[in-house]
Amino acid sequence: MADVVLNVTGASKRFGGVQALSDVGITIRQGEVVGLIGPNGAGKTTFFNVITGLYTPDSGTFELGGKPYKPSAVHEVAKAGIARTFQNIRLFPEMTALENVMVGRHLRTHSGLFGAVFRTRGFNDEERAIADRARELLEYVGIARYAEFKARTLSYGDQRRLEIARALATEPKLMALDEPAAGMNATEKVVLRELIDRIRKDGRTILLIEHDVKLVMGLCDRVTVLDYGKPIAEGSPYDVQRNEKVIEAYLGAGHKAH
Amino acid sequence: MKDNKKLIWFLAAAFLLLVLPSVAQYAGNFWVRIIDFALLYVLLALGLNIVVGYAGLLDLGYIAFYAVGAYTFGLLASPHLTEAFPAIGAIFPNGLHTPIWVAIPLGALLAGFAGALLGAPTLKLRGDYLAIVTLGFGEIIRVFLNNLDAPVNITNGPKGLLQIDSFKLPLVGFDFGRPGSLFGLEVSSVTKYYFLFLAVVVVSVLICYRLERSRIGRAWMAIREDEVAAKAMGINTRNLKLLAFGMGATFGGVSGTLFATFQNFISPESFALNESIMVVAMVVLGGIGHIPGVILGALLLAALPEVLRWVSGELDLQSITGGRLDAAILRQLLIAVAMIAIMLARPRGLWPQPEHGKAAPTPAS
Amino acid sequence: MDILLQQIINGLVLGSVYALVALGYTMVYGIINLINFAHGEVLMVGALTSWSVIQVLADSGLPGWLKLLLSLVAAVVVCAALNFTIEKVAYRPLRNAPRLAPLITAMGMSLLLQTLAMIIWKPNYKPYPILLPSEPFHIGGAVINVTQILILVATAVTLVGLMWLVNRTKLGRAMRATAENPRVAALMGVKPDMVISATFVIGAALAALAGVMYAANYGSVQHTMGFLPGLKAFTAAVFGGIGNLAGAVVGGVLLGLIEALGAGYIGTLTGGVLGSNYQDIFAFIVLILVLTARPQGLLGERVADRA
Numbered sequence: 011m012a013d014v015v016l017n018v019t020g021a022s023k024r025f026g027g028v029q030a031l032s033d034v035g036i037t038i039r040q041g042e043v044v045g046l047i048g049p050n051g052a053g054k055t056t057f058f059n060v061i062t063g064l065y066t067p068d069s070g071t072f073e074l075g076g077k078p079y080k081p082s083a084v085h086e087v088a089k090a091g092i093a094r095t096f097q098n099i100r101l102f103p104e105m106t107a108l109e110n111v112m113v114g115r116h117l118r119t120h121s122g123l124f125g126a127v128f129r130t131r132g133f134n135d136e137e138r139a140i141a142d143r144a145r146e147l148l149e150y151v152g153i154a155r156y157a158e159f160k161a162r163t164l165s166y167g168d169q170r171r172l173e174i175a176r177a178l179a180t181e182p183k184l185m186a187l188d189e190p191a192a193g194m195n196a197t198e199k200v201v202l203r204e205l206i207d208r209i210r211k212d213g214r215t216i217l218l219i220e221h222d223v224k225l226v227m228g229l230c231d232r233v234t235v236l237d238y239g240k241p242i243a244e245g246s247p248y249d250v251q252r253n254e255k256v257i258e259a260y261l262g263a264g265h266k267a268h
Numbered sequence: 269m270k271d272n273k274k275l276i277w278f279l280a281a282a283f284l285l286l287v288l289p290s291v292a293q294y295a296g297n298f299w300v301r302i303i304d305f306a307l308l309y310v311l312l313a314l315g316l317n318i319v320v321g322y323a324g325l326l327d328l329g330y331i332a333f334y335a336v337g338a339y340t341f342g343l344l345a346s347p348h349l350t351e352a353f354p355a356i357g358a359i360f361p362n363g364l365h366t367p368i369w370v371a372i373p374l375g376a377l378l379a380g381f382a383g384a385l386l387g388a389p390t391l392k393l394r395g396d397y398l399a400i401v402t403l404g405f406g407e408i409i410r411v412f413l414n415n416l417d418a419p420v421n422i423t424n425g426p427k428g429l430l431q432i433d434s435f436k437l438p439l440v441g442f443d444f445g446r447p448g449s450l451f452g453l454e455v456s457s458v459t460k461y462y463f464l465f466l467a468v469v470v471v472s473v474l475i476c477y478r479l480e481r482s483r484i485g486r487a488w489m490a491i492r493e494d495e496v497a498a499k500a501m502g503i504n505t506r507n508l509k510l511l512a513f514g515m516g517a518t519f520g521g522v523s524g525t526l527f528a529t530f531q532n533f534i535s536p537e538s539f540a541l542n543e544s545i546m547v548v549a550m551v552v553l554g555g556i557g558h559i560p561g562v563i564l565g566a567l568l569l570a571a572l573p574e575v576l577r578w579v580s581g582e583l584d585l586q587s588i589t590g591g592r593l594d595a596a597i598l599r600q601l602l603i604a605v606a607m608i609a610i611m612l613a614r615p616r617g618l619w620p621q622p623e624h625g626k627a628a629p630t631p632a633s
Numbered sequence: 634m635d636i637l638l639q640q641i642i643n644g645l646v647l648g649s650v651y652a653l654v655a656l657g658y659t660m661v662y663g664i665i666n667l668i669n670f671a672h673g674e675v676l677m678v679g680a681l682t683s684w685s686v687i688q689v690l691a692d693s694g695l696p697g698w699l700k701l702l703l704s705l706v707a708a709v710v711v712c713a714a715l716n717f718t719i720e721k722v723a724y725r726p727l728r729n730a731p732r733l734a735p736l737i738t739a740m741g742m743s744l745l746l747q748t749l750a751m752i753i754w755k756p757n758y759k760p761y762p763i764l765l766p767s768e769p770f771h772i773g774g775a776v777i778n779v780t781q782i783l784i785l786v787a788t789a790v791t792l793v794g795l796m797w798l799v800n801r802t803k804l805g806r807a808m809r810a811t812a813e814n815p816r817v818a819a820l821m822g823v824k825p826d827m828v829i830s831a832t833f834v835i836g837a838a839l840a841a842l843a844g845v846m847y848a849a850n851y852g853s854v855q856h857t858m859g860f861l862p863g864l865k866a867f868t869a870a871v872f873g874g875i876g877n878l879a880g881a882v883v884g885g886v887l888l889g890l891i892e893a894l895g896a897g898y899i900g901t902l903t904g905g906v907l908g909s910n911y912q913d914i915f916a917f918i919v920l921i922l923v924l925t926a927r928p929q930g931l932l933g934e935r936v937a938d939r940a
Contacts, residue, residue, distance in 0.1 A: 062500065088502035100500075102493035105486070113490045117502030119483055123511070126482035127475050133482070140483070160623075180502055326733070389925050395732070397924060400871050403864075404917030411914045415907075541864075545740050552737045591778055593752065600748045607741025608723055615730035 012040040014076065014093075015184050015215045016061070021070035023053075023060055023239075026266035030056045031239045036185065036217075043206075043216040045230035045247065049260055053218045055097055058188050062094050063087040075183055091115060091183030095173045097192060103162035107153060107172050110161050114179025147175040151205055156197070156245075167198035171205060178209070185209065186217045191225055204227060227244040227251070235259070285466060289459040300458040304530065306570035308523050313520025313550040313566035314472050314559070320548065321557035322485060323512035324492025326399040329386070329406025330547055333517040335413060335539040336382050337524025342429035342534050343422075344371055352421045368435055372525050379521020380514040387513030391506050406544050414536040428535025435464060435529045445532070468526065469626040472519060473632055476559055478514070487514055509566035546603070553610045555617030564619050569606065573599040639775035640897040643889065644933045646781050646850060648889020649788035653843040654796055654866035655873065655881035656795065657836030663812040664832050664877035667724065670739040674746035674862015675716055675837050679708040679844030680761075680854045681754050687762055697764035701849070708841040716831055716837035725826070743860070750856035761848040786847045791842065792882060795835075799878065804831055812876065865892075865916040872923040875935025883931060 018037040031053045038044045046054050059065040059070060063084040072081050082193045093114075104109050119140060125133030148154045151171040156164055161172060170190055177185055191199050199222065206229055210216060214248070220226050226233060226247055233250045235243040237259040243250050250256055292299040312334060319327045343349055344366035350357035356364070366374075386405045390398045417425030434445025434457075442448070444460045479485045487508050490498040499505055528534050547567060556564020577595040610618060654676055661669045683704035687796025690700045723742055727735040766784065767775035799805035810818035811828045819825055847862065848854045866885060896912045923931060 022422075064496070064500075084496070084499035085504050088500055092502055096497070096500075100494050100497035102490050102497065104493055105489055109486055109489075113486050113498070114485060116487050116490075121483050123479075123484060126478050126484050129478060137482070170309070176501065180488050223500055270759065318734075360722075389921060392928050393924060394928070396662075396666075396875070397871060397928070399668065399736075400868060401917075401924060404868065404914070404920055407918055408914045411911060415910050542744075549737055549740065552733050556731075556733065597748060600744060601752075602742045604748055605746035608738050608745065611730075611734045611738045611741070612726055615727055615734035623766065629813055 012042070014038070015040050015042075015074065016217065017071075017073040017076075018061060019071050021057065021060055021072075022068045022069055023056060023065055026068065029239055034070075034236065034239070034241050036234055038215060038217060039216055041210075042211055042231045043210050043218060043229050045226045045233040046217065046219045046236065047221070047226060047233055047250075048236035048242075049236075052236040052259075055188055056237055056239070057236070058094065058186055058217075058219060061087075062092055062186060075115045088180060088182075091175035091181075092186055093182035093184070094186040095170070095177055095188055095190060097188045099166075099169050099173055101161040101169055101173055101176070103160065104163075105161060106158050107148060107161055107164065108138060108141070108157040109239065110146050110172055111147050111175050112140050114147075114176040117142045117180045126143070132161050144175075144179065147178055148172075150208075151175040152201070167194055167201060170194070170198075170202065174205065174209075178214075184215050184217060188219045189221065190218070191220060191222045223251075270283075272461050286608065289455075290618055293456065297456055297458050300456065302571055303320050304458055304461050304465055304576045306567050307469055308527055308530070309547070309550065309570040310469050310563050311465075311472055311523040311526075312547045312555070313562045314469075314476050315516045315523070316547050317516075317557065317559070317562045318476065318479065318488075318519070318550050319512050319516035320551055321562065322492065323422060323461075323488040324395075324508060325390075325509060325512060326395055326402070326548075326615075327513070327516070328399045328403035328541075328544055328548060329409075330434040330516070330520060331544040332386065332406045332409040332539075333383055333520030333585025334524040334527065334543070335409055335536075336379040336517075337521030337526075338373040338534045338539075339413065339423065339429070339524075340378050340521070341366070341371045341528040342432050344374070345433040345529070346429050346431050348424055348477075351378040352424070364543075365433055367438065368433075368529065371529075372522060375525035376518045377521075379524065380518040383513040383515075383520075384510045387510050391509055391568045394550040403541065403544070407541060410536050410539050410541070413539065426536060428533060428537075429510040429528075430533050431529050431534045432534065434532060435461070437525075444529075465526065468522070473559060473563070480559070482552045483584070484508070484511070533564065542570055549603075549607050553617055555620040558617070558619060558621040561617050561619035561621075565617065568618075569603060572606075573602050576602055637894075638773045638899055640893040642775055642777050642781065643892030644773075644890035645886065646784050646887035646889070647893055649784050650843045650850075650862065650885075651869050652882045652885030653788060653839040653846075654863060655870040655885040656878060657839050658867045659870040659873075659875055659878060660808075660832050660836050660882040662870070664808065664815075664829055665724070665728065667735050667739065668867065669724075669836075670736070670863075671719065671742040671746055672836065672840060673859035673861070673866070674743050674750070675712050675840040675859070676847065676863060677750060677854075677856060677859030678715060678746065679712045679837075679841030680848040680858060681750060681844075681856070682711045682841075683708040683774040683845045684759060684761055684848065684854050685754075687764070690748055691762075695929050696764075701764045701845070705842065705845050709838045711836040712841035712844075713834045716833045716840075720830060720833040724748075725829075747856050747860065753828045754856060756856065758853045761852050761854050763849075763852070765849070769914050784850060785844065787846065791839065795839075795878070798835075799897065808832060829868050861913065865913075868916045868920045870919045872930050874930030877930070877932045877934075880930055880932035888916055888919065891919055 011049050014037060016036065016038040021031055021034045025030040034053070034057055036044065036233045046057065048054055056065065060067045061081055063081045063086065066082050072079055074090050074092065079087065079089055102113065119136050121133045121136050124130070145154065145157060146159055151174055153164070153168050153171050156168060161169065164172060174187070174190070189201055194202060203225055206216065210229065218230065232245065233247050234241055235250055235256050242255045242259060288303065291298050291305060297632050312330070316327065316330045319325050319330070330391065344364055347363055350360055350363050390401050393401060413423050414426055416423040434443060436443045444464060445457055447454070447456045448460065449455065450460070487498070487503050490501065490503060491505050491508060495505055550565040550569045551562050553569065554563065555561020577599050580598045647730060654672065657672050658669060686704035686707045687700050690703065694782060719742055723733050723738045765779045767778055769778045799808060807818065807823045807828050808821055808831065810821065811825055814824050831867050844859070847858070865888060869884035869888040870881045873880030892912055892915050895915045899911065
């Protein structure tokens with residue numbers, strides 16, 4: 011049995027009058043790709059924001075790699091090992107693609123002011139390593155030729171791939187991808203699926219929010235379904251797709267599985 | 269070949285910079301003084317560029333750090349404290365003459381500390397709120413400098429500090445405050461200061477350049493571009509913002525110390541809000557985040573009005589316009605018009621960062 | 634006790650001025666995210682314009698209150714036209730420019746207006762004529778005169794009028810919609826340019842009124858008179874919650890009270906160490922304290938950072 015990478019139980023979050031999450035839990039094991047699906051407004055991104063520290067949960071236990079962590083400081087969560095992409099793609103638009111990924115290396119490197127100003131040997135070596143690794147990652151996701159281009163000039167699909175490269179640069183235990191295929195055309199989705207597949211084959215653990223059914227079916231080992239902030243089903247993509255409660259949540263009561 | 273071309277440009281520029289004071293001196297010491305002050309502004313602009321340009325933090329109270337540096341040196345190297353407090357006067361019967369090599373690092377340190385202190389409450393604030401709070405800090409410091417002459421006379425209030433020591437290198441017997449000789453040539457005091465300030469500016473440019481191209485510089489820019497994403501990448505935005513404030517403030521403090529030792533007199537008037545705004549204008553008009561642009565902006569806003577003021581004097585504009593338009597008014601008018609016109613014509617600044625990385629072609633399927 | 638009531642009255646009068654100016658700032662900021670640094674200068678232009686008109690009407694034989702009223706109308710017209718032009722010439726072209734560009738333009742505009750005013754009206758302080766009866770009324774142990782009463786009444790009436798405009802008219806709806814989401818508002822047929830111009834014009838009218846009130850109450854005008862009150866009013870708008878009209882009023886009035894009470898009591902509070910010459914920084918101290926405790930301002934909304 012593979013190690014548990016992420017274990018969340020009882021996560022709840024309230025916004026004013028809305029209970030956005032009620033008692034949501036998830037367990038992800040090393041090397042798994044777990045999908046988080048549900049109708050719009052079900053709380054998927056809220057859950058993401060909670061586990062990555064953007065929102066402070068009202069309750070819940072959170073463990074990463076067996077160790078408990080407090081999801082309240084975003085940069086601490088990143089340090090602990092969750093790297094995420096955003097639904098609306100949040101790159102550093104005026105920085106080049108290469109620089110974006112180099113920022114991803116910030117977490118695992120340490121030269122500071124002194125090294126920068128005096129260009130010590132340690133600093134120079136580290137800078138070279140950072141740039142090299144960043145280029146590798148750009149190559150890995152397939153946009154190496156855009157290394158010197160400002161991030162905002164890249165196409166939508168390439169920007170998404172850049173965001174993934176940047177997340178990979180932080181050497182995460184868990185990659186959390188928030189609707190990576192959102193807004194993509196069919197061609198871009200194929201490229202994206204190949205990329206996520208490659209990441210999975212290289213042993214990464216992935217938590218994925220997605221609406222695209224084909225993507226979810228094709229990539230995920232397991233799926234958890236949320237509706238109105240509550241978990242309503244969990245299991246293999248095949249089973250979940252035929253689960254009555256899930257169908258009802260998406261399509262309304264009275265529909266049957268095909 | 270390209271490298272050779274760059275080298276030639278570099279040598280030409282270096283040569284021009286070296287002979288500039290001699291040329292200017294033909295026109296009079298007045299002009300060299302203007303260049304000296306312009307160099308101090310360049311230092312300020314470079315420092316503010318770290319805060320506003322790299323980290324994206326809009327600081328409208330930057331002149332406060334200039335004041336910290338200036339007053340630190342002014343208090344430690346002038347007769348004020350020994351005269352105002354007999355107890356101190358007894359400890360230092362020959363007066364307080366803190367050597368410059370102690371005063372500059374001390375001023376830099378205190379200013380840097382002040383920067384972190386002033387930055388701390390602003391860390392959670394949105395961009396424009398941050399601007400107003402920093403503006404407020406700047407004003408608070410100015411008001412205190414102006415009023416801390418009672419009940420205990422610490423700053424001497426609006427009268428300011430006089431008889432501040434000049435820059436002296438006692439071991440070599442070199443006094444920047446007096447004319448002397450350099451390599452057998454007669455040089456005035458202002459020319460000596462020119463070379464001193466030029467050296468400091470060159471070092472500062474180097475430091476900024478290196479900071480820009482480093483892990484810290486990239487982290488600052490990430491914060492500027494998207495703070496949430498930066499945090500998600502593990503960047504400790506709080507510490508880095510404090511670092512940006514501190515670094516920027518340090519530049520301000522060093523510049524302030526040099527100002528005090530150059531002018532030998534400081535008063536709260538030199539540290540008013542419009543000075544903070546001037547420095548911001550220099551950075552933005554020049555080209556935010558771009559070192560050559562920032563230097564250009566500083567030189568333009570510092571020196572050009574003086575040039576035009578001189579022109580108006582030559583043309584005797586005051587009598588032409590019946591006393592309404594004099595040199596000071598003209599200077600103010602020109603700065604105001606420059607700020608508006610340049611922004612309308614070139615919103616990214618006169619010399620912004622070159623657009624490296626043009627639009628990517630449409631992706632192949 | 635006497636001093637308390639007196640300072641409260643002074644504070645309310647001052648606060649009325651701040652509230653009117655703060656409204657102009659907050660409306661503009663709410664709609665185009667710009668700190669209009671030149672807004673304080675609009676107050677100044679209003680005051681100086683009304684002064685000039687009064688000079689012209691000096692020997693006309695009209696009653697004092699009428700001269701004041703006519704000068705006010707003139708001030709409002711001039712300021713509205715001025716602000717309309719400034720927006721069109723200096724801010725509109727920069728609507729899609731980098732964030733800092735319009736800020737610098739606004740600062741330049743502020744300096745320009747001050748300098749032009751200095752050229753037109755000469756740099757000296759000019760006394761503002763006393764046009765209303767100046768016998769004070771006694772309330773408790775404090776005094777208040779007709780001018781001050783009129784200031785409070787005028788401010789209250791103006792606020793009611795503004796509330797009506799914003800909440801019950803087509804223009805007001807358009808303004809609110811544009812402030813929330815300019816693109817969608819445009820899709821609904823709202824012309825953003827027109828709404829923005831209207832915002833500037835209204836803000837200018839308020840500032841002109843504030844300028845005349847300020848001049849009438851404090852008795853002198855000069856080209857630098859707008860800068861500091863403008864800055865403080867903006868500070869008040871911020872700690873009231875920028876973009877929020879009620880916040881601007883609350884912030885403005887509160888600031889006026891704090892300044893008046895602070896100036897009155899600071900000597901006793903600090904045992905003579907600090908005097909009323911520190912009055913000018915009360916605004917900033919309050920701002921820093923409020924924002925530290927409540928970063929969105931007193932009545933502002935917390936804008937959640939959605940990922």
